Amino acid sequence: MRVEVVLFAHLSSFQPDGLGGRHSRTFDLEDGTTIAGVIASLGLPDQPRVIFVNGRHAPESQVLHEGDRLAIFPPVAGG
Amino acid sequence: MRDIVRLDMATGQVTREPLPEKWARYGGRALTSAIVFSEVPADTDPLGPGNKLVFAPGLLAGTPAPNGGRLSVGAKSPLTGGIKESNSGGQAANALAKLGIAALIVEGKPADPGARWALVLEADGSIRLERADEWAGLENYALADAVKATRPADDRYATITNGPAGEMLMKSAGIAVSDPHGYPNRFAGRGGLGAVMGSKGLKAIIVSDKGLKMVESADKQAMMAAVRTFANALTTHAVSGTALPTYGTNVLANIINEAGGYPTRNFSEGRFEGVEGISGETMREITVQRGGNVKHGCHTGCVIQCSRYYMDKDGHYKTKGPEYESVWSLGADCGIGDMDAVAELDRKCGEVGIDTIEAGVMLGVYMDSGEIAFGDARAALDALDQIGRGTELGRILGDGAEATGIAFGVKNIPVVKHQGLPAYDPRPIQGIGVTYATSTMGADHTAGYTITSNVLAVGGTVDPFGTEGQAALSQGLQIATAMLDTLGFCIFVAFPVLDIPEAFGAIPEMVAAHTGQASDVDALMDLGKETLTYERLFNERAGFTPADDRLPKFFYEEPLSPHGAVFSVSDADLDSVHAFVPETAQRLGIA
Structure with missing residues (x-):
């Protein structure tokens, strides 16, 4: 499946390109991928973050x- | 010992009296609101001799309390018709506090409405009122230069100045306060207080604190210990220690846009397709590229340092790094996605002396009328220029969003208590709608900043789309904010305070160490409740009813893209926000 991923402020430097x-x-992404899975693959720092899916807050387990x-x-x- | 200084514009006399014992716990907003409540008849003409303009540094101003140098400016508002406390950064609060001044009250009206005056407070304690007719009509930056020419080269002083919009008694006029560099770029913007200053013929206040020591605390050792704890929390929290100093307040543009609550083209959409051009990240990139300063405090003693200077294409200072609200109002709300254009509009507001929020909301309404097109930055600049020149059109626009909407027949006028809504749409962010509706100030995000829990996940989370818990969230934040405004703290200390218990605990510790009187969180919250009670009772006496604690109908009826949300918090919930007022009034003996 295809998902749009956008990273803001200093996180933008973690885009794979x-x-x-x-x-x-x-x-x-493979079907069934969670937000946590994307975060892990991007290697985002282990810090608090605010996450939206389609403009609504979403837990990392989503x-x-x-x-x-x-x-x-x-x-x-x-x- | 703190004093009240009175300036009677009818006689030109300046008098000094000790701060009454009953107000010994007060500073900043509690003091301006208590004074306006006690001394200004609620039915007085805001531009008449009965109104008083009160400047009060926060209780901890002039001390080492980090981010504790904010200034409260109070009066009856010509825009809302209710009480107003407009809060500003800049250097004036610390300077006034070091002079031992708890409040400066400007009262009465000069006999000659054409005369201009400057009040000069010297570091030796002398105070004089001078004729300043030659400054009539000057814009704020030229005025700052004119003031500078009157001062010794080695002086250290702050200015409080009024631009031409205030002199022309326009209801969107704000009062400028100088920053550490001397630029008149910090504002007590909201509520038209520049018009009150203009009605009194006062063009400038100059406060010298050259050579003055910081205000002494009762227990210096305890004060410094609490200051260290507080400063540490402010500089390590992810928001106040990293995001704000890196990107400034405009770091919010992308996240509020992502949440679908970024009011676009007069609150007709919740996302702006041009946000990238005016985001905090873009603003930082442009500013760094042009050699602008991207990190300083708006007043001495600030450790968060979210201020910056925006430079033009040639690398010259244009204006302060416009704040999130200003970029939104002059940008997205007008359909303008160009940072240089926004900076030009911001500078013009600063020169003319008008509130950037009211100006942008007004422009959005004006564009909605079809008189000029959304996205037309040149026409927007011309409109602001007309305000400064006082043309027939300019005098309508200068009275703000509501006056403009009525004059040009616009249906959707986003105001509460006649004051323009700030940069968060209350449909997908219901908590902020409660604050807009119920604040004693009219629509004001700072009065109870529910964006924390509604969007930013600071201080817990409350579903922004739901109605549950929004009134309680707004109430708690309105009380806490009134407290912070009283102590003189920048409200951005709230981000670490809401998340770090030691940071919260350090506030009563600083208050106790400074005043020598015991303090705790309950005592501080009482300060907030008392402040709101003076304000609420003043507004009731001025004629406000529960019907004034509502949003304009279109927020209830017209769904906002992309989420299709409408505002749906019940009237009963809105009316519950001030449930504590009767009891507090009883306790204060002002019921």
């Missing part, structure tokens, strides 16, 4: 589906 930036990349957009942020705030 090494190009950084906040544009989404298309990942070809299984991804064809066409999903997965967005991962480090802890951020402002206002």
Whole structure:
């Protein structure tokens, strides 16, 4: 299945193509892959993070589906 | 010993009196709101002689308390018609505190409305009011230069200045406060307080703290111990220690957009296709490339350092790194996705002296009318320019989003209590809708920043789409924020405070060590409740009813893309937010 993956702030440097930036990349994943699986394959640092699938918060245990957009942020705030 | 200094604009007289014992625990917002509640008739004309403009540094300003140098500015608001506390960074709060001033109250009205005045507070304690007619009509940066020319070269001073919008009594006018470099780029922006300053003929306040020592604490050793604990939490938390100093507040653009709560083109969509052009990451890249400073505090004593300077293409200072709300309002809400264009608009707001949130929301409404097109940055800049010049159109636009929407027949006017909504749509983020609806300030995200738990997973989580728990979340944060505003803390300390118990504990420790009076979390929360109680009762006396604690109807009726959400927190839940007020009023003897 194909999933859009987008990484923000300093996490963007963990995109496999090494190009950084906040544009989404298309990942070809095996059916049943969880968010945790994607995080492990990206080698993201073991720090708190905020995760959205299709604009809604999602736990790392969530299984991804064809066409999903997965967005991962480090802890951020402002206002 | 802290004093109240009064300036009577009718006579030009300055008097100094000790802070009454009943307000000894107060500073910042508690003090401005207690003074406005006690001394300003709720039915007074906000631009008349009965209104008072109050400047109060937080209780811990001038001490080593990290991020404790915020300034509260209070009055009856010409925009909302209710009480206002507008909060600013910059150097003025610490300077006033070092002079022993708990509050500076500007009252009365000068006989000659054409006259301009400057109040000068010297480091030796002398205070004088000077004629400053030659400064009439000056924009804020030229005014800062004009002030500089009057000061000794080795002086150290802060300025509080009013741009032309305030002189023209426009309801979106804000008051500028100088930053550590002397730029007039920090603002007590919201609620039209620049118009109150303008109505009093006051163009500038200059506060010198050259050679003055920091404010002494009752128990210096205990104070420093608590300061270390607090500073450590602020600099190690992922948000206040990493994200904010790296990207500034605009780091929020992408995450709020991802959540579908980034109001676009006058709150008609929840995502902006042009967000990448104006995101915090992009802003950092541009600024670094142009040699701009990307990390400093807005006031001495800030350890978070989320401020930055935005440079033009030639590498010259253009404006402060626009904050998240300013980039959103002048960017996404207007359909503008170009960072340089946003910076140009931000600078113009700073020059003219208008609130960037109100200005952007106004422009979004104006664009929605079809008079100018969404995305037309040049037309937007011209509109702001007309405000500064006081043209017929400019005088309408300068009165803010609601005035503009009414004048141009726009259906969806995003305001509560006549004040424009900030940068989070309340449909997919219901908690912030509770704050917008119920805050004593009118629509104001800082009053109870539920984005923490609704979106950012700071201080726990509350489902942003659900209605459950939103009123309690907003209430708790509104009380805590009023407390932080009273002590003089930047509200960004809330991020580590909500997550790190020792950081929270360090606050009552600092208060106790500084004042010599015992303090604990309950006592601090009482400060917050008392502040909100003065504000709530003032608003009731000014004529506000529960009907004013609601969002505009379209937020309940028109679903927002991409989630199709509408605001659905019940009226009963909204009305529960101020349930503590009668009891607190009883305790204060002001019921």
